Amino acid sequence: xxxxxxxxxxxxxxxxxxxxxxxxxxxxxxxxxxxxxxxxxxxxxxxxxxxxxxxxxxxxxxxxxxxxxxxxxxxxxxxxxxxxxxxxxxxxxxxxxxxxxxxxxxxxxxxxxxxxxxxxxxxxxxxxxxxxxxxxxxxxxxxxxxxxxxxxxxxxxxxxxxxxxxxxxxxxxxxxxxxxxxxxxxxxxxxxxxxxxxxxxxxxxxxxxxxxxxxxxxxxxxxxxxxxxxxxxxxxxxxxxxxxxxxxxxxxxxxxxxxxxxxxxxxxxxxxxxxxxxxxxxxxxxxxxxxxxxxxxxxxxxxxxxxxxxxxxxxxxxxxxxxxxxxxxxxxxxxxxxxxxxxxxxxxxxxxxxxxxxxxxxxxxxxxxxxxxx
Numbered sequence: 001x002x003x004x005x006x007x008x009x010x011x012x013x014x015x016x017x018x019x020x021x022x023x024x025x026x027x028x029x030x031x032x033x034x035x036x037x038x039x040x041x042x043x044x045x046x047x048x049x050x051x052x053x054x055x056x057x058x059x060x061x062x063x064x065x066x067x068x069x070x071x072x073x074x075x076x077x078x079x080x081x082x083x084x085x086x087x088x089x090x091x092x093x094x095x096x097x098x099x100x101x102x103x104x105x106x107x108x109x110x111x112x113x114x115x116x117x118x119x120x121x122x123x124x125x126x127x128x129x130x131x132x133x134x135x136x137x138x139x140x141x142x143x144x145x146x147x148x149x150x151x152x153x154x155x156x157x158x159x160x161x162x163x164x165x166x167x168x169x170x171x172x173x174x175x176x177x178x179x180x181x182x183x184x185x186x187x188x189x190x191x192x193x194x195x196x197x198x199x200x201x202x203x204x205x206x207x208x209x210x211x212x213x214x215x216x217x218x219x220x221x222x223x224x225x226x227x228x229x230x231x232x233x234x235x236x237x238x239x240x241x242x243x244x245x246x247x248x249x250x251x252x253x254x255x256x257x258x259x260x261x262x263x264x265x266x267x268x269x270x271x272x273x274x275x276x277x278x279x280x281x282x283x284x285x286x287x288x289x290x291x292x293x294x295x296x297x298x299x300x301x302x303x304x305x306x307x308x309x310x311x312x313x314x315x316x317x318x319x320x321x322x323x324x325x326x327x328x329x330x331x332x333x334x335x336x337x338x339x340x341x342x343x344x345x346x347x348x349x350x351x352x353x354x355x356x357x358x359x360x361x362x363x364x365x366x367x368x369x370x371x372x373x374x
Contacts, residue, residue, distance in 0.1 A: 002033030003268055008065045008074035011039040012201045017226045018255050019078045025098060029275040038074055040065050062258075066092060069258060075265045077258040080223075081251030081285060084258070086293040095266070096257040096273035097281040101222035103253035103306060105180065105246050107155065107173075107239040108209060108224075109216040114237065116165040117158075155241065159191040162215070174198035174208065174217040182302030182332035183246055186339050203231055210235075222253040247304035247330050247341075250288035254281055280309065286351055287327050287358035294362025295331060302336065305329030305361065309348070323349055325357060331365040340368045 009019040019037045026035070042064045061083035068074045070091060084094065159171045170192040175181060176199045184195065196214060198205055202223055209217045210232065221240055224231075257273055259266045284307045291305045307327035328343035342364045348354050 002031065003265070004034040004036070005076070005269070006036050006038055006074045008038050008040050008068050008077045010061065010065065011041050013227045014202055014223045015039075015078070018080070021226070021255060022078050022098065022257060025276040026272055029272065031272050038068075040068060040074075066258065069260050072260075075259070076269055079256050079258060081254040081256040082249040084251075084256060086289050091261055092258055093261050093266075094256050095259045095270060096277045097285055098255040098257075098276065099278040100281040100284065101253040101255075102225065103248045104221045104240050104243050105218050105248060105252075106221040106224060107216050107218055107241070108206065108233075109158075109237045109239060110209065110214075111235045111237045113162060113215055117161045155187055155239065156191060158239075159188055159193060163192045170194050172196055172213065172215045174205065174214045177218070178300055178302040178332075178334070179247075179249060179304045180218050182336045182339055183304070183330070185332075185336035187246070202227060206231055206233070206236075220248070220252055243306045244328060247306050247328060250292050250305050251285050254285055256285075283325070283348055283351065283354040284308070286354040287325060287348070287361075290355045290358030291327065291329050291362040291365070294359050295366055297331075300334055302332035302334070302339075303330065303365075305358070307358075323347055325354065327357060327361050329361050329365055331369050333369070338369070340365055342368065 007019050007022065009015040016037060016039065023035050023037075042062070043060045062077070062079050062085075065074070065077045065079070066089060069077055070089070076095070081094075081097070088094075162171050171188075172194050173184065174196045175184075176197045181195055184193070198208060198214075198217065200208070202219060205217050205219065208214065224238075259269055259273075287307050288305045292303065295301065295303055297303055305327060306329070307325055310324040310326065311322065324345055325348040326343060326345040328341065330339055330341045332339040342361060344357060344361045344364065346353070346357050346360075348357055
């Protein structure tokens with residue numbers, strides 16, 4: 001007989017959608033018990049006008065939910081993997097990694113800003129047209145089929161053109177992320193721009209872009225796609241940059257399921273969750289989180305890392321010799337005056353292999369940057 005399951009998740013649209021994705025995945029492998037989503041407000045949801053480090057760090061996205069797993073009020077939690085600290089509560093475990101969604105960051109730029117630009121090449125490059133389809137990610141002629149990913153040079157050129165045609169006002173972007181701020185300092189180092197601190201749920205940030213004085217915001221593409229149907233995305237142009245250039249947070253795009261170790265419900269859930277666990281995502285997650293663990297920074301630390309296997313489609317049955325993982329990362333000082341990139345690659349067949357490769361990258365970054373504060 002199937003047990004009834006209580007899933008804990010934040011109360012945002014994205015968190016609820018992610019919980020629904022987990023439920024569907026469980027249904028797809030035959031689970032037929034009742035599932036209830038318990039919406040839990042975290043301190044990070046309640047206080048959205050301060051930086052995370054000022055109220056306790058990124059762990060605040062998961063703390064209150066995890067406390068309810070430990071107390072037995074919920075059976076499992078659905079988190080964004082990037083929000084789970086690398087030094088985790090000893091009684092909790094990440095029991096399942098769903099297949100990773102697109103890990104890229106995406107720039108959302110007000111479309112009317114391009115009316116300032118007379119450069120036809122840029123307008124063609126971004127397929128800027130005013131007759132959008134109903135689906136945000138299917139702009140006429142398919143925005144992403146023209147060029148799947150824009151380079152940092154394209155973004156740099158757009159901002160320079162905006163500076164040229166609008167010299168009285170620097171290009172303004174909304175973000176509170178030290179990682180994104182550091183990468184912007186690298187991408188846009190010879191342009192005029194300002195960063196406005198911005199936190200909050202996706203829909204709130206988009207509303208601030210539409211209604212405020214910002215020119216652009218930066219979001220994780222995976223979250224935007226998951227709830228795009230519920231958002232007002234009219235008159236916004238999306239620009240996605242490769243995760244190999246604009247390096248994401250470790251685990252960005254991955255939904256993780258957390259349970260309490262050594263409990264009856266954990267044993268029961270493990271038999272279900274192993275059927276939906278993605279081995280490729282698991283190994284990539286181990287590597288990326290190992291890099292973070294070696295750096296041992298805090299929420300002020302500007303750091304990112306991203307990994308891929310060399311095979312277009314990961315297959316656990318392929319020859320071991322061909323399972324090469326590459327992982328790239330960056331680390332910056334807290335003032336974004338220095339930024340270090342590095343990458344490593346090797347055969348990865350086991351969790352130990354993945355951990356060792358990510359640790360190697362962490363040590364290389366740490367060694368290069370040891371002479372200044374991060």
